Amino acid sequence: MAQACGVDFGTSNSTVGYIDSRATGAVGSSLLALEDGKATLPSVVFFNADDDEVSYGRAALAGYLAGYEGRLMRSLKSLLGTSLIDGQTEVAGRSLPFRLLLQQFIGEVKRRAERQAGQEFSCAVFGRPVFFIDDSAAADKLAEDTLAGIAHAVGFKEVSFQFEPIAAAFDYESQIAREELVLIADIGGGTSDFSLVRLSPDRAARAERRDDILATGGVHIGGTDFDKYLSLTSVMPLLGYQTLMNNDSAIPSGYYFNLATWHTINQAYTKKTWTQLADVVRDAREPAKLGRLQRLIEAREGHWLAMKVEEAKIALSDADAIELMLDRLSPPETLTIARPAFEHAIGHLVDQIDQTVLKLLADAGVGRGGVDTVFFTGGSSGVGMLRERIGALLPNARKVEGDLFGSIGAGLALDAVRKYG
Template identity: 55%
Template sequence: MNHACGIDFGTSNSTAAIYTDAGARLLALEDGKVTLPSAVFFNVEDDTLAFGRAALGEYLEGYEGRLMRAMKSLLGSNLIDAGTEVGGRTLAFRDLIGRFIGEVKARAQQQAGHNFDAVVLGRPVRFVDDNDAADAQAETTLAQIAGDLGFKHVSFQFEPIAAAHDYEERIEREELVLVVDIGGGTSDFSLIRLSPDRRGKDDRSADLLASCGVHIGGTDFDKRLSLACVMPELGLGAQLKRGAAFPSSVFFHLATWHTINFAYTRKMRQTLHALAPDVTDMTRFDRLFHVINQQSAHHLAMRVEDTKIALSDTESVAMALSEIDEALVRDVSRQTFADAIADEITRVGAAAMQTLNQAGVAVADVDTLFFTGGASAVPALRAAMAALFPAARAVEGDAYGSVGAGLAVVARQRYG
């Protein structure tokens, strides 16, 4: 009986997997689907927590409560020990993460038909950029949460390396592979030598040439698209009567998945009320208060996310913004999106090149770019990678399942 599992706690989606005689098996976590959106909704009316698609559904149906997404982004930050206020009480972010991962574990055990006492958790190459202490603390926090959930053995594997293990299960020849894992919160790269002969070995340290990552992912792309196309409709960029710019902090909160709830606080409302006499554009100011009072910013964030995804297949999207104004529609082009995330794409490309530099490997030596992660399909990202590695062939992994499946392979190697 397999007592170990792999869990990919993702910024946007999470998976769990085990290794069987037939290979890695992703477990169905919700409605027959192997992904569980990393979302928690506290329903004030029923005093209950809902998870995944059910959480998003209750929020969209208009139940009173609080929705949390992108909780993984809180790991390593000074917000992890803070919380969000719901119904007159504070829900600690650390506890919410624990409740969510505990739900993943419980559902995975139900699907597997037995309990798990060992887990390999995926982790980005960097939880936090340029702060080793905060990065280490993020892993420690996640390990403590897993231990509190009853896992006796907890270990970690870099997410792109886990994806490489999944890819290696089906290759037929040796390849030098750059794994390009663009998730919801981070972009991670691993340069690794893979082959059919190597995949059975426990010690792969000689095959892993380098890993690098940057704290940029799909939710950052959402934020930049929102700041470019949605937040100006609420007043971003407006001037106050005294000549100063309207404070931007509220718009950054509203455009960022894991800080949206901060825009709903009493303190933020008081700050905005104090600005009212100095406002020049009352139409957009009223729109801002409407979104805050209705707590509809998550609806807007979902529309932005849907637009981002659609722009991978079409050149232009008509984004309806009925939460702001029933008649408001913004036409968003693929080029507008590319312009909005240009700086982020440059930093992601630099992280890819840093991976090669660490290994002392030339661009021409890379055989394969293995793409995984939900944001890996963004056209601007793919164009940048193609320009950096013109001779490498692109291979598509399972955008949401490669990491989880690879973690199951690692769990088998470590725990039997």
């Protein structure tokens, strides 16, 4: 029997699913605990310059927030398929290729999973979005090939891929008693992926499921994009975003977009940026706001600010309004954000997601009333506006919430058994 697992390398969190029949004689799927008894490992790496150590996941975030000097990297998956993957960043005075950074993280995921399972894994089914990169088949293939190469480099001898929403479908299928036509809505940190699939207990036993998949679709929009536009509309104006220079030209927006986008935050910390920003502050109409931006960048607090925005996004999924304490700004600020402001900030993104769902239904030749169930997974599917809009597109469908962070990993484990025994 192959030593196989399912790996969900996510933009925000990663999991590993493994089916072990040795102890009970019965096949059962479980997610392996990757950190502190929890199945999820946040996809974060922190290079602690004070202690010359590398930490991962929650420990990485805790080390960074505790104020240790170093470099925090998050949203690593977003590098796949982009030109950045062949670039590098500076860590402790040394150049670190981004490709090697991903290899270090995935290697750590593998080591932790093997330690928890008590065995090595030689085969893996990796989850992948329907599209790593929109509207570029070449970039999409490059992203998958890059991930496969990294998986082989960390010790997996055989690697295959499964669409993340299909993996979630396999997990949901293990819970139902009759046939259903299901829209799997996987709203992750970096992408929104959908599959329309016929599921049933009888179909689950089939080795080949291609005919059960009516359509797949996706768009490169996810939770980190919601963070980005909430930050740009609500937080970055405190730092001078969309203000003017004395000559009536706009303050360059690149500083703000870099700080609002998880995988480009570190680009704001270069010496070139500091030099340019000093000139901008001198010529700004609102120098106090630009001075606040300057102090934030000098203190390397961009990741802290992004985490505060993410915190606000999550809170606004339940609350009508929240107060966001921005105590590390200089001077500190308490910002009130109402849910309508958040929904306005992300409205154009949700419109694109709606169109992706409608195209998928058209591709499948299925009317909006013909879907039995919408199965939501992925951490960002908790955003109320998004869930309501998708639900409104499918008026007759039941709305079911899966394990927002675990359904894909569990489904990949089932697929690993099908593929590798």
